[in-house]
Amino acid sequence: MMKIYVASSWRNALQPIAVGALRKAGHEVYDFRHPALGNYGFKWSEIDPDWQKWNNKQYKAALNHDIAQAGYDSDFAAMQWADAFVGVMPFGRSASMEMGWxxxxxxxxxxxxxEHMEPELMVKMFDHICCSMDEVIEALKEAEFPKLSTSSHPIIPREF
Known part of the structure; x- marks a missing residue:
């Protein structure tokens, strides 16, 4: 069992399906939409219902609001806790930053x-690129239980 952070978008209808499939496969999964019982995740609208009309100065000030700080702290603690990250496309800037981190x-x-997306070169930095949940689960299994090498050479972990 791995501890998994699912990086995705609030707008992605497939995010909860991915969370459910990973949990069904036996993994512990952080769900930013429901980080704890009774907690429905961070939403800008909790700070201001008109958040979509903010200018840059209002946005910058809102980043220092207690609610924004609590949301950030929750997500970042989960990022540090996780063994693995699954980026569920499509996603936006926050999930891109999480995956890069x-x-x-x-x-x-x-x-x-x-789904089909415009090609992005920098996804090469990720360990696996998967086109189905079965591939995702298989990649997690391989990482959790690496195949025994028949070589006399030690397995050396990849370095960046």
């Missing part, structure tokens, strides 16, 4: 392509 911190990173 994970790769830079040598966490297992899986880029899950659900």
């Amino acid at each position: 994970a790769a830079g911190n040598k966490k297992l990173t899986i880029f899950y392509l659900i």
Whole structure:
């Protein structure tokens, strides 16, 4: 069982399906939409119902609001806790930053392509690019239980 951070978008209808499939496969999964019982995750609308009309100064000020800080702290603690990150496409800027942080911190990173997207070169930094949930689960199994090498050479972990 691995501890998994699912990086995705609030707008992605497939995010809860991915969370459910990973849990069904026996993994502990952080769900930013429901980080704890009774907690429905961070939403800008909790700070201001008109958040979509903010200018840059209002946005910058809102980042220092107690609610924004609590949401950030919850997500970042989960990022540090996780063994692996599964980026469920499509996603936006926050999930891109989360996946980049994970790769830079040598966490297992899986880029899950659900629908066709414009090609992006920098996804090469991720450990796996998967086109189905079965592939995602198989990549997690392989990372958790690496195949025994028949070589007399030691397995050397990948370095960036």
